[in-house]
Amino acid sequence: MTSTERLYYTDSYRREFDARAVERSDDRCRVYLDATAFYPTSGGQPHDLGTIAGIPVVDVVDEGDRVAHVLADPLPDDRLAGPLHGVIDWARRFDHMQQHTGQHLLSAVFEDLFHYHTVSVHFGAASSTLDLDRESLDAGAVSRVERAANLMVAEDRPVTVDFEDAATATGLRKPPDRGGTLRVVSIRDLDKSACGGTHVAGTGEIGAILLRRVEHIRKTTRVEFVCGARAIARARADFEALSGAAATLSAAVDDVPGLVVSQAEQLRSAHQALRRAERELATVRLRALYDAATPTATGVRLVELRSVAATMDELRVLAQAALDLPGAVVAASLADPSSVLVAAAADSGIDAGRVLKDVLARVGGRGGGSPRLAQGSVPPERITELHARLAEALIGRAGAAPGE
Numbered sequence: 045m046t047s048t049e050r051l052y053y054t055d056s057y058r059r060e061f062d063a064r065a066v067e068r069s070d071d072r073c074r075v076y077l078d079a080t081a082f083y084p085t086s087g088g089q090p091h092d093l094g095t096i097a098g099i100p101v102v103d104v105v106d107e108g109d110r111v112a113h114v115l116a117d118p119l120p121d122d123r124l125a126g127p128l129h130g131v132i133d134w135a136r137r138f139d140h141m142q143q144h145t146g147q148h149l150l151s152a153v154f155e156d157l158f159h160y161h162t163v164s165v166h167f168g169a170a171s172s173t174l175d176l177d178r179e180s181l182d183a184g185a186v187s188r189v190e191r192a193a194n195l196m197v198a199e200d201r202p203v204t205v206d207f208e209d210a211a212t213a214t215g216l217r218k219p220p221d222r223g224g225t226l227r228v229v230s231i232r233d234l235d236k237s238a239c240g241g242t243h244v245a246g247t248g249e250i251g252a253i254l255l256r257r258v259e260h261i262r263k264t265t266r267v268e269f270v271c272g273a274r275a276i277a278r279a280r281a282d283f284e285a286l287s288g289a290a291a292t293l294s295a296a297v298d299d300v301p302g303l304v305v306s307q308a309e310q311l312r313s314a315h316q317a318l319r320r321a322e323r324e325l326a327t328v329r330l331r332a333l334y335d336a337a338t339p340t341a342t343g344v345r346l347v348e349l350r351s352v353a354a355t356m357d358e359l360r361v362l363a364q365a366a367l368d369l370p371g372a373v374v375a376a377s378l379a380d381p382s383s384v385l386v387a388a389a390a391d392s393g394i395d396a397g398r399v400l401k402d403v404l405a406r407v408g409g410r411g412g413g414s415p416r417l418a419q420g421s422v423p424p425e426r427i428t429e430l431h432a433r434l435a436e437a438l439i440g441r442a443g444a445a446p447g448e
Contacts, residue, residue: 046110047110048111051081054205057245060081061079062127063080063130065124068119071118072118073117080113082094082132083241085106086241087239087241089140089167091104092136094133096119097128098129101113101115138244139272139274142271143167144239144242144243146269147172149231150193152217153234156234158185160178162174162177162218170274171268171274171278175265175267176266178265179265181265186267190253197252199248201246202231205227205228208225208226208228210238216236217235217237220238226238229243231247250272252272252276254278255268256269327365330362330365330372331369334369344393344394345371346438349374350376356419360419363376363385367388367416369389371391372388372389372392373394373396375431377427377430382422384404384419384421385417385419386413387418390416396415397414397418399434400418401420403430407430409430
C-alpha cells in the first residue's frame, strides 16, 4: 500500500498539482494518488474541494498513511496511464486557512491573557467555535481578547511550519498526543502548536477577527468566531439587520439598542395590563354563568363551557376565574385540538384531577392534574360522550356525602 505525499504539509498555497493514481475503488469513484494537495477532513478543519482530471472532488478522507479522494463521477480507465491534474477550490481553501490560523491566534491569546486552555475546536461553514476550560466568560474578557488578537493581525507576525520530534519538541501550547515526527505551526513570539492543518503565512492574512456568541456548554465555555472575509460578511449582515430595525423604528442606527429596551419594557407592561383585563373579563363572564347555574343540594354549581375560547390558555383563564367562587366547578373543552379542562373550587369537595382521569380512561383520552385544575385530550369523535360522562361524574360527586 503506497502512502500519500501530503503536499499541503509544506505548501498551503499550492492550488494545482500533478500526481499518479496508485489505486481506486471498484466503482472508480474513490481514488488514491501518490501525492495530493487536497486537505482531508481532520483536526476539526473541513476537507478541500476542487477537481481531479476535471472531475469534481466531493470528499477527501484521511485514512492514516493514505488520503482518499471521493469523486462525483467515476475516473475513466484511460486516465490511469498518465499523471492526473488536481485543482484546489482556492476560495474555500484560503477561507479555511484564515479560520484555522485565527483559531490558533485566539487560543494563544486566551492562554496568554487569562490562562484559559482550549479543549476543542470546530470549523463550520459559516462560523467556527473554540471551547475553553471555563464555565463562564465575562464580556470584558471577550472584548480584551478580540482587541489583542486584532492588534496581532495588524502586526502581521510570521506563521511558520517546521517538523520536530515529539520526544524533543519544546514550547508547545498543548502536549502532543502521539510520538514520532510532529508538524509544528508557530506564530512568532506567541504560539507553537502541533497541527496538520493549512495556515496562512502571516497573521495579517487572517484579516479581521470577530468574536460573537458565547455560551456555556457543560463545564466549558464555547466562543463563536469568524475571521477574514467571513468577519466582513457577518459585520455587513449585522449592520443591514440593524439598519432595517432602525428604519422600522424611524430612528438612527446608534439609537436602536436603547429604543428596543424601552419598547420591550412598554410591551411587557402592556402585556401585563392585557392579562389583568383578560382575568377581569373572565371573572365577569364566569360569574354570569355561575349565577345562572342551578346549585346542587351541597351548593356546588357546575358551569359547562364548550368551545368558548380559541386556545387552551384562554380556556384556562376562564376556568381559573371560578376557583374563587363558592362551590364552583367548571368543565370546559375545545373542539380543535380536542381537549378538556376541569377546575374545582376548594370548597366544592371535588378532586378535579381524579374525576377527569377516571372519565378520560373510559373514553380513550389521556390527562390528569391537581385537585383544583386538570386537563387532558380525547379523540374528537368522543368529545360529546366525554361531556356527558364528565357532567354525570361531577354532579354525582357534588351530591355525594363527605367521605363517599
